[in-house]
Amino acid sequence: MAHNSAIIDDLEDKSNVVIRNILRIFESSGMGHAGGTMSLVEIVTALYFHHLKLDLNNCNWPERDRVVLSKAHCAEAIYAVLPELGFVPEETLDKYYCFGSQFQGHADRWCTPGIDYSGGSLGQGLSFAAGMAMAEKIKTAINPPNLHVTSTNMPKFIMQYNPAYRVFCIVGDGELAEGQNWEAAMFAAKYKLDNLINIVDYNKFCLEGPTEQVMPLGPLDEKFRAFGWWVKEIDGHNLRELVDTLDLANNLYGDGKPKCIIAHTIKGHGIPLWEKLHLHYGRAEAVTQGLKEGKEIYG
């Protein structure tokens, strides 16, 4: 289960690449959702460089794991990954916000290879992810795949289906005030969508201030549990915890429960000025100063 240090060290390096790409995106655009993007860095690193089942030669491979970025204003975090996977040319990093660009202001499935969900209007991603997870369940029910032996060490074979794909949703804590998330949570539990993994980027701040003041969420873990979900809280900037928890959630497939990983994060993480400002949307000086700091830290 536990991963050796070399793997984690390698992911640390990858996360620095992601950060450098994010800084490059902001440098060319001069503005962006800096805080919520930086809080996602380790989450997307763990997903895209370690955990997801992907075909680097075909971003539309039907059996790929899906990623639904509900907080689609922070698409910069995934945009920073896509050139590393070879899904878009590296120069695209300089085209964020540009007319006709593959990097739109919000994640857009229609425009960008490797993006599974067009978002922007908050609170809908978990429903979309549940729809995708439901599709996998229906296909399996209509056309059962060959039985897959998951363990040969047991006295009796434990037989179960592996999902054709899993669906990962990333929601922000601020958007959990949208009631639709809880409609989706009920739906996922009703249909036993254990192929759905929801990651909460719990960075504690939304546009107008602390989530706790704007709309208190707690106790978030108990809420998801009460809705019938498997829940684990982790440090969302700790790559070892992230990969271990993703693996754990994966191994629980078959328990009939949707999974929720509450990842405690820091808005603007990794850039001291952005952390200090709890920066939601960076413009002008906040971006320039932050980029300067970032270059000193990450090269």
Added chain:
Amino acid sequence: MAKFNKYIQIGKPTANAAGADAGMLKVVQKYNNVIAVLEDGGMPALDWFKKNAPNQIVECGIAEANGAVIAGGLAAEGFMPFLHAGTFAVVERAYNQIRQSIMIDRFNVKILGRDGVWGVLGASHCIVEGIGITRVLPNLVIIDAADVVETEKAFIAMSDYIGPVYFRLEDTAPSPLKIFTDDYPFEIGKAYWIKDGRDATIIATGYMVTEAIRAIDILEEEGLDVGILDMSTIKPLDEEAIIEAAEKTRAIVTAENGTIIGGLGEGVAKVLAENAPAAMVLVGVEDEFSQSARIPTDRDDLKIHFGLGAKDIAISVKECISKREKFQLSRK
């Protein structure tokens, strides 16, 4: 006695619901990726689904925002979801969800909305604005079938088309006349000339085609030869047919079962203004919500209140003809 075109054989009033059921069954037989996405509002052929394809029902409960986006997610994976509920719920409650998670990606979702001014359930459920609010969404096809045959054909046609469709299920309206013969070739985006006429053209949609046919009798008694164009696809509009009508008669009356603000009439007016000037009168609901009307006793009261009956259409046709004279528009 009015002379109708090919494929027209006026019969008795028949509920469109039978066409929706028959159409839905044909769709399920033709395509294996159909999913009924329910919001506790029923669905055409639901009993058949329950009995024969329970795996193809996704019940979201009274949670329309979630339901619309679940449909988007299913469509992203290759399914053809049919979403169904009252328009106030399936469209209006989830308008932004439809825009964000269905329309932007042009997902192959068919939205069946119970739409129109008639019903017993009052202003909350009896919808005047169904056409207006859906017309403005880019890439959405909007269909409003005139009778039981056209409903059945439209279900199959909208499934053959890959992309989002809004179908106005007018099942709370009075039963329309059976208008078409079974071999009528319905096509999305093609209006159909139910009857030719020299003096004026009524461009009607959905249930209002029935009232237009009844208006013809009144107008014939007064010696007027009026045509009827069935505009079953409200978006995209059949501009060619509208221009043809304008050039032929220079007097166009539109008839719709909903508000004229943003509706069929305004769409037709845009085509006329840009291509073929004609006198015009819009029949429909003015700037007002609907209200309860018992079935069938109070329906005529509601019809009179909103000016949606055959008599109102006939009056509008005569008004339109005198406007044409006033504007000195000459016919081809």
